[in-house]
Amino acid sequence: DMNEGIIARFRTMAIHRGSVLFGHVVGSVLQAILSVILVGAVGVAMGFRSTDAGVLEWLAALGLLAFFALAFTWIAVGMGLGSPNAEAASNNAMPLILLPLISSAFVPLDSMPGWFQPIAHYQPFTPAIETLRGLLLGTQIGNNWWIALLWCAALSVLGWRWSQSQYNADPR
Secondary structure, eight states, X not given: OTTTTHHHHHHHSSSOTTHHHHHHXXXXXXXXXXXXXXXXXXXXXXXXXXXXOOHHHHHHHHHHHHHHHHHXXXXXXXXXXXXXXXXXXXXXXXXXXXXXXXXXXXXXXXGSOTTTHHXXXXXXXXXXXXXXXXXXXXXXXXXXXXXXXXXXXXXXXXXXXXXXXXXXXXXX
């Protein structure tokens, strides 16, 4: 959008300057929520059952996933705005795909090599995954829930500030 001229046209219109970014983020987060609901429905259709989770736990899990999507969407918007073209923008966020792979999503932290455990432990996906497991599978959550929320809040603010500064500094 930045290279095609649509943003330049939006900037000449009588709309709030940040509404373009917020519109993109809201659309992306809604798309992510719909994807989570679809994947969850497929999981339930394939036999996933959460015997310990009630409606509140499911809503809390959906809320955490939505907050997580918001945080990483803002980070991705900042990366995209800092890119010289669309190809670079789509490739800049590729390292974020690795974060779930180096978390406790697939392998418990205790079974990882000792040198790797701090890397997996102190990143945003591990507390979020442990919180989701606790909500939906009845495992211990401990302090993971507030660490996950803190990561989401920090990444959201960082991504928003980064995106705003990139958007406002762009002369196009």
